[in-house]
Amino acid sequence: MTNPSPHEPTDQLPLPEREPTxxxxxxxxxxxxxxxxxxxxxxxxxxxxxxxxxxxxxxxxxxxFKIRGAWHRLSDLSERERARGVIAVSSGNHAQGVAWAAARLGIAATIVMPSNAPEVKLAATRALGADIVLYDRMRESRDAIARDICNERGAVLVHAYGDxxxxxxxxxxxxxxxxxxxxxxxxxxxxxxxxxxxxxxxxxxxxxxxxxxxxxxxxxxxxxxxxxxxxxxxxxxxxxxxxxxxxxxxxxxxxxxxxxxxxxxxxxxxxxxxxxxxxxxxxxxxxxxxxxxxxxxxxxxxxxxxxxxxxxxxxxxxxxxxxxxxxxxxxxxxxx
Known part of the structure; x- marks a missing residue:
């Protein structure tokens, strides 16, 4: 996986191409x-x-509040998209929202989370059934990691805010x-x-x-x-x-x-x-x-x-x- 600067936008993220309304x-x-x-x-x-x-x-x-966006996103996925699983990036709250929605809908979820995230958030995300990929917040780009995982697995990216x-x-x-x-x-x-x-x-x-x-x-x-x-x-x-x-x-x-x-x-x-x-x-x-x-x-x-x-x-x-x-x-x- 590539690790560009965590402070610069990552190109080629698989984000939906439509405007929110x-x-x-x-x-x-x-x-x-x-x-x-x-x-x-x-x-x-x-x-x-x-x-x-x-x-x-x-x-x-x-x-x-993150449960709101997670449910709207995951519940709108097609059956084919659900079968591919979802990837999210989060320090913990969006992680739990995605994991909660994924568990309800029977979707496999992987969350890219910082290694220094509060243990209460890491534990709660795992308890909801999601897999966690840890990264160094100050040295690695979570978006680049998520992009690479999506490319490898064909999973759907559920970004924490850019969706x-x-x-x-x-x-x-x-x-x-x-x-x-x-x-x-x-x-x-x-x-x-x-x-x-x-x-x-x-x-x-x-x-x-x-x-x-x-x-x-x-x-x-x-x-x-x-x-x-x-x-x-x-x-x-x-x-x-x-x-x-x-x-x-x-x-x-x-x-x-x-x-x-x-x-x-x-x-x-x-x-x-x-x-x-x-x-x-x-x-x-x-x-x-x-x-x-x-x-x-x-x-x-x-x-x-x-x-x-x-x-x-x-x-x-x-x-x-x-x-x-x-x-x-x-x-x-x-x-x-």
Missing amino acids: REGVLRADAKIGQLLPETPLVELDLPAGGSVLCKVESLQPVGA PWVIEGQGTAGIEIARQMSARGLGSPTRIVCPCGGGGLASGLALACPDAQIVPVEPEGWDDVTRSLAAGRILALGSAPPPTACDALQTPYTFPVNFAVMAAHGMVGVTVSEAEIRRAQRLAFARLRLVIEPGGAAALAAILAGKVPHDHGTVVVLSGGNVDPAAFAQVLVGSD
Whole structure:
């Protein structure tokens, strides 16, 4: 297998050649509604005053929103494609979503995961029946590894964010948000703040809620999407990014299919520090009794730090809860 730089886009990935659409999001919502209950939309009072609504995707069966895109993608595969199996790239949440959907549909799944992924995510992925191929996040390209495996086996690539079905599936969270707010007489979402890795969730939410401002939030130093949106072109991650607890948001670059949607929607990205993320994790635990992983708390961190304004129609996506227990315990006893 070839191992080009992990920080540069990989050519010749076997990705679907179509654009994601709002109609696709609505079709995905109908499919997912037959399988999964809606996740809660709860109000959170903020320490500085006011409140926001939190979409609690950490309560999905695999602990993250990634189950949405995985189910939409895999359930749309033909019988011939299902027989070939699927390959995915993930630090853990998309891995579990793909493994869960594959097990339900009787599809063989192989996941390319970083060797330093949280053990809780590795164990959960294996428990769901998927095979795992480990790689060095800083020295090897996961996309190149996945490409080579696809070429060798003829398997279908289910990319974590650069796939139109995956984008549409993630967008169903926005359809649910709008439906839940309407049912409670709260109007429509004016702003949805979401954690961002490669932009699958952000671009899906833009398709689902075209009239809402979508704010992607990244950890400091892993802000390739924020910089790309500011520059008007895709920029890869720097060669020496700092350490971050947000394993779910450590993506080296966004893809054209994601960037096109985010740029067309006029998104402006925001970054948050590790300390701000820890404070958000503690607040979610103290006030909502929720266990939120670092990457899943990034959007709330931006609100708490005053980096994103909020009003009565602001929604924060708590995107995942797959956190190592010991690491989470350390966050709770911290004071920064």
